[in-house]
Amino acid sequence: MEFHGCEFRAELYYDRECQIWVRKEDDGTLTVGMTDISQSIAGKILHVRVRRPGTRRPKGKPVATIESGKWAGPVPNIFDCVIVHANEDVLEDPNLLNIEPYEAWIARVQPVAPVDVALQEMVTGDAAFALYGERCVRDDIHCERGMR
Amino acid sequence: MSSKYLEDQEEKTVVIVMTSGPSTPHRCATPFYLGALLSSMDAEVKIFCTMEAVKLMEQGTPENLSAMAGGKRIIDFIRDAKNAGVELHVCRPALPGYELVPQQLIPEVDSVASAGDLADLILSADRLLFF
Numbered sequence: 001m002e003f004h005g006c007e008f009r010a011e012l013y014y015d016r017e018c019q020i021w022v023r024k025e026d027d028g029t030l031t032v033g034m035t036d037i038s039q040s041i042a043g044k045i046l047h048v049r050v051r052r053p054g055t056r057r058p059k060g061k062p063v064a065t066i067e068s069g070k071w072a073g074p075v076p077n078i079f080d081c082v083i084v085h086a087n088e089d090v091l092e093d094p095n096l097l098n099i100e101p102y103e104a105w106i107a108r109v110q111p112v113a114p115v116d117v118a119l120q121e122m123v124t125g126d127a128a129f130a131l132y133g134e135r136c137v138r139d140d141i142h143c144e145r146g147m148r
Numbered sequence: 149m150s151s152k153y154l155e156d157q158e159e160k161t162v163v164i165v166m167t168s169g170p171s172t173p174h175r176c177a178t179p180f181y182l183g184a185l186l187s188s189m190d191a192e193v194k195i196f197c198t199m200e201a202v203k204l205m206e207q208g209t210p211e212n213l214s215a216m217a218g219g220k221r222i223i224d225f226i227r228d229a230k231n232a233g234v235e236l237h238v239c240r241p242a243l244p245g246y247e248l249v250p251q252q253l254i255p256e257v258d259s260v261a262s263a264g265d266l267a268d269l270i271l272s273a274d275r276l277l278f279f
Contacts, residue, residue, distance in 0.1 A: 048152075049151070049152060049153065049154045050152070050153060050154065051153065051154045052153040052154065052155060053153075061190060062188050062189075062190075064154070065154065065185060065188040065189060067185065070219070070220045071181075071184075071228060072181050072182070072184045072185040072188070072228070072232075073184045073185070073188050073228055073231065073232045074187075074188035074232055086152070086153070091152040
């Protein structure tokens, strides 16, 4: 699915600003990445730094920081969690986030609360797609995928 | 130079004193970019605009100014910093010199503060940067 050229995957969970996506894993962890909207706003991403594995990150404290030539900021955190590990491929080559934002995940985290409780403030499916479209319209966002 | 991992450090307060303004647009983006990054790393960041930087806070100025030709607007750097948690303060005593009143400032400004407020910030901050 797409909106303004921004790819959307209905099976994932999103924050209400559609900055990040989260995927449930079989082992009870959650995988976190940035959306097509976010990578388009950031432009070519030059640096990604993730909190060291084992670090607890309360709700609101970023999981990682992102730097591009024109944007610097957090990878927001919607729920209390502990960093399990970072995607070493992305740390080595941050541009992967521009090329495949839904494959190039950033970090895997263990929520402190049960998974379904942790995801209570996130949206998925049709409700998420509606928010995704609203954000694209409100901020006039049109996505472009990064190239090597 | 930097590690791929962010260390879990004690939270720090950082004050950025911004004096650059529209006459030097190439100096006007970095303080907000750095502020956003520091805030994302759990620092409590306050940007205090004084001298010509108060002119940068006038409605209509950052919306029409870029650090480089055709580049991202300064207002968008300011908004990125705000979204990351940065507080933005403007020096009240500097406003008359630029014929400004508080009502003319952009809504992103958190407060119009006194020189004494800046002095308190300087004395209490863990890190102090001037641009």
